Amino acid sequence: MASCQPPRTTELVTMDVESVLHMKEGLGETSYAQNSSLQKKSMEAIKHIIVDSATDVYASRTPGCFTIADLGCSSGTNAFSLVSKIVESIHEKARQSERPTPEILVFLNDLPTNDFNSVFLNFPEFTRKLKGGIELQEGSAPSVYLAALPGSFYGRLSPSNSLDFIYSCHSLHWLSEVPLGLVDGNGKPINKGKIYISNTSHPAVPLAYLRQFQKDFSLFLKSRSAELRSGGRIVVLILGRRTDDHSDKSATVLWELLDQSLAIMVSQEMVDEEKVDTYNVPFYAPSTKEIEDEVGREGSFEIDFIQAYELNTSTGDPHKDARITSMAIRAIQESMITHHFGEGIVDKLFQIYSGLLSEFLVKQELKCPLLIAVLRKPHQT
């Protein structure tokens, strides 16, 4: 590719994820808002766990104002659907126990590069619908205040003891940075031709990813522990692995197919091989054991509940599934790919990717392993 800059091997360790990573903004055909139906489906499956956890925290202490944070809200409307359910459930709990409904303050968090403008445009409509729905059935609706909290959740976001309940869906598999340790002693990339852990990766690759996950998840827990009031809870929904094997196909297949798509573009001289060698996604799919270990090591939380499950997103039409999945991966990867490879390759790359996905899905189903964990900050004694 004539227009390519010479490869810089340091690039893979210096990419500023916080300022580059964001879901595709806006409401267009390739936007995250239009391509987050898979995330919605998995959130639907575990919505009751989030809603029940929030309601339990409220019932255990009935504060005047109940404060919630959605960490990694992105720019679609998935976040609003969950907030509505939580508000309705708390309102109902208060009504049953003949207590006044608390005021509810909701912080929607994501990185500062997230398209918050498109989130905000839905605020007035959301508030009207929420209030209208509850008022019609059961008298006065609760006062819900919506705020945005831009910043990385790998660090503090809000004041001490300011939150009652936190949830994070489809976000914590994103690391704060591309793991250190993906270069050898001479600064040369060791995960050549691959962009995530694969079964041909050097053993140092899964180790580097695990170390980064441990560092990030520990910082996440420490930060949330400071922000949560005692008795508060966190619910985390995350892409994960079912086994101890880091190259477990179910967790890596979507990245492997992206490797293959990039390899095809290298063979067609549309992408530099060195560019692929220095690209690694800041993503990690942990096992439940790895989460349990880190919660234990960090020490602030007790695990109420942790479970792996499989989300089958199949519609029965593998070609349609390939299109939907390809568009979803594009919406979450486009910002990083264009940052690393330039603007020009995205359409072609995801055309190839969609084709490879189709071939794969004709032969076998795609089962995404998801982990859900409910963590509790114990009451101080």
Place this chain on the structure above:
Amino acid sequence: MASCQPPRTTELVTMDVESVLHMKEGLGETSYAQNSSLQKKSMEAIKHIIVDSATDVYASRTPGCFTIADLGCSSGTNAFSLVSKIVESIHEKARQSERPTPEILVFLNDLPTNDFNSVFLNFPEFTRKLKGGIELQEGSAPSVYLAALPGSFYGRLSPSNSLDFIYSCHSLHWLSEVPLGLVDGNGKPINKGKIYISNTSHPAVPLAYLRQFQKDFSLFLKSRSAELRSGGRIVVLILGRRTDDHSDKSATVLWELLDQSLAIMVSQEMVDEEKVDTYNVPFYAPSTKEIEDEVGREGSFEIDFIQAYELNTSTGDPHKDARITSMAIRAIQESMITHHFGEGIVDKLFQIYSGLLSEFLVKQELKCPLLIAVLRKPHQT
């Protein structure tokens, strides 16, 4: 103008200000961010009042977390400069009294249509600078958390008793809607050829504007009273009038010149006369007495301080001043003008406007009357 829709006289009372009004987004040549130097100059002149008020509130009670709201932050960097000064002053006060600096939570508010994305892009840099500056001089910097609170300040924005200090610069002269009462009994516009109160306006026009201001300002006070902790304060900086005369030239001249610019475009058949007749700005410049009256009537606040002053923005070059002022008015009016008249007229309109402003400024200086008020929510006894 062939492409014009037939005039709809009801348009002037049905424009949804909340979803239309916003400062020109982005960072381009005509953006608010690039054309808010006049607002910055006036904020500089009264910055010490805001900073001292905030610090006084902090000193009177030294909370663990001090919560501030900037109502009408818009999309430039003016807001950040004030937040920095407040944080530094509170930090210094804590240091002097040998108390730990509180955590500080800052809510930046504006309408949901404001360009918050461009505000958020400055968050990381602001935090780095703030912490760096304080750490270099005086040890550990305070923890500052920044959140956005999209919504109209003519209504509740945050939970009860959740704020310590509120300020609003260059925003409260915007009404929640175009005043009712600008049409006669037959639905015909009564402020023909004018877009604000002028000395040729029907007497019902200033009355309609005053009524709308009273309704809005009262709702503003009531909402803030619920949100402020007792002993908290509000500082308001607003364009106003020095005299009781509603058509006081100093408060109306910039709108009169826009009337004249539109009249020129009507004469050149570039704008429909009826369109001008049905356009009125949702703006009101009150006198100090009108503010005092409304604070008294609403009853939640005591006035600590209220003062009118004149901001002389002259650079000594009337043509340069005309360009700066014209661009500033364009940045704050473009969203409403394009909504009402269509996209096409803005460049030409402000070219004419800039010319008329030049002629005016060659003959006399522009003196903007500004009002500043500091209101206190009394301690509950």
